[in-house]
Amino acid sequence: MANCDVGLVTSCLCFIGSLSVLALGFLYLVLKLEQMRLEFSDCGFVQADCNWKWRGLFTLRPNVLLDVWTPIILGILGSSIHVHSMRFCFFFEWILPTNYVQYAVFMLVTALFASFGYCGQLGVIVGAFSLCTVVLCILARLTGENGIKRLQTKW
Numbered sequence: 001m002a003n004c005d006v007g008l009v010t011s012c013l014c015f016i017g018s019l020s021v022l023a024l025g026f027l028y029l030v031l032k033l034e035q036m037r038l039e040f041s042d043c044g045f046v047q048a049d050c051n052w053k054w055r056g057l058f059t060l061r062p063n064v065l066l067d068v069w070t071p072i073i074l075g076i077l078g079s080s081i082h083v084h085s086m087r088f089c090f091f092f093e094w095i096l097p098t099n100y101v102q103y104a105v106f107m108l109v110t111a112l113f114a115s116f117g118y119c120g121q122l123g124v125i126v127g128a129f130s131l132c133t134v135v136l137c138i139l140a141r142l143t144g145e146n147g148i149k150r151l152q153t154k155w
Contacts, residue, residue: 006139006143006145010100010103010139011082011148013132014103014107016129017078017126018081020129021071021074022075024118024119025118026072028068028118032057033057070113071114071118074113077092077095077106078110081096082151098148099146099148100141101137103137104134104138104141108130108134
């Protein structure tokens, strides 16, 4: 009978879940951009708040920044567990999970805060998939897996 490596299957499914959240984040951003126009001809040469909708999406205000960009941020973090080239700075080493218990918590946070509230039914499906990976992470740890099995990606 074939030997099934629970840690490797879990890592593959978590990677797929993180890529799905990343795609969900970009889709959400595209949907938000479709609803706005960048005004030029209707604005005066110097006019305050002419493009306030644009400024409302691309802002550094923490409440808006985290609300709009959470799926993309968590998708990049989750994908960078297996794709080392996506680690943009040394802080990633401090944030990323190193065992399956931490990975379960990370995927739970991803499901609750970066999936369910975005893009309607697709967000619920991606969130449900992420919750399934939480169960798999716990199962992987219970079967004796200590560290996360990293996928051998070539990116």
